[in-house]
Amino acid sequence: MRLAVMGAGDVGRSVAELAGEYGHTVTAFADSASAVVEPDGIDVDAALAHKDDVGRVGEGDPADALGAEYDALVEATPTTLGDAHPGFEHVRAALEADRHAVLANKGPVAERYDDLRELEADSDGSIRFEATVAGAIPALSTIDGVGAERVTAARGVLNGTANFILTRMATDGLDYEHVLAEAQDLGVAEADPTFDVEGTDAALKCAILANVIHGGGYSLEDVDVEGITDVPPSALELAAEDGRTVRLIGEVTEDGARVGPRLVPENHTLAVSGTMNIVQLETEHAGRLNLSGRGAGGPETATAVLSDVDRLS
Known part of the structure; x- marks a missing residue:
């Protein structure tokens, strides 16, 4: 073409x-x-x-x-x-x-x-x-293959910058500002990281998923959004003591779309590390489908x- x-x-x-x-x-x-x-x-x-x-x-x-x-x-x-x-x-x-x-x-x-x-x-x-x-994750083509009407929910880690920050905070007990500066030095975070750390980027992706699954009607203002800027190291430490960690999770269900920090077990499918992304689809007949990989990059x-x-x- x-x-x-x-x-x-x-x-x-x-x-x-x-x-x-x-x-x-x-x-x-x-x-x-x-x-x-x-x-x-x-x-x-x-x-x-x-x-x-x-x-x-x-x-x-x-x-x-x-x-x-x-x-x-x-x-x-x-x-x-x-x-x-x-x-x-x-x-x-x-x-x-x-x-x-x-x-x-x-x-x-x-x-x-x-x-x-x-x-x-x-x-x-x-x-x-x-x-x-x-x-690069084929989330939408998978939904198309299964049939949007047969996908009952979608959730996942949809922003690599936020995930990198939360991973480093949990692994090394560092505070948010320290890890953000490191991410910017590495090129993982933009000079202005607002879209990523406040959850806007993940919310836009949730709006797109909701539009595809529900046949339209969604925009950014229809997504409940909470970012990671207020997650303290102590929250990650307490989660680790209980075998859990924190990830910024986007979710689309029949009740709507939302993005926010969520507790997940450390060995859970959604607990991907670093800049990795994952999209998890719940379907009527094919069960749960997990698609993971690099969610960004030229x-x-x-x-x-x-x-x-x-x-x-």
Whole structure:
């Protein structure tokens, strides 16, 4: 397929770099300030080198990418809340042009799911968004395979930054601020970690899971959210004395969606360590399904994006 990649962060770069290995051609590549378009396929290495040298992928306008010749748009711009601008507009442009859209950007799917489905219904294009929930973990394709109507609940550890912090606090008895600084030094946490540590990122993923399982109707404001910033080392020490630990758990049930610190047994399936993620699905006939792996990272998330593209081919 011919791809128009919107966004040149870790995920967008990785999609552009790996597309050829999956048999696809990048015909347009845009960042927030520029674009490069070539109907026969852009020189990805040259575009990325240009980005590294001067801060932009090309000399064209980002809007040029939306008007390029492509079969599927890859929406990999940063996640925004509320109206999910500009990601939602990018996807709308693709669907209104009867092209497919594959999203790594959580915003449009979490905040405007019903709007996306309405646009899809009026288009010859389709949307897919495996990468929005758990990076390389095939949570949504598993739900699709089982049948969303047969999934009774979903829960899991959905944010690697929060999980790294809680793991280090529990293992070494360190306080939150100390471990956060360490995570930032290692590149595990952003300079502004608010989305991760306050539970917003996990809540967006829960909203997406709830939309898929319940057929829409959810946004971030419908998820009860509590982060990890107020978890003291003493709580982890007391939990350890009882053979338990604390994890930031997102959960979707028939009663709604919620995110917050939860006590789990130390040897429990949900007690994954470090930056690992896990999604646990409760199903009517297949029992409990556990899917774990890397929930973030450029190449990891790009594999989910490109697998979605393959499903559209």
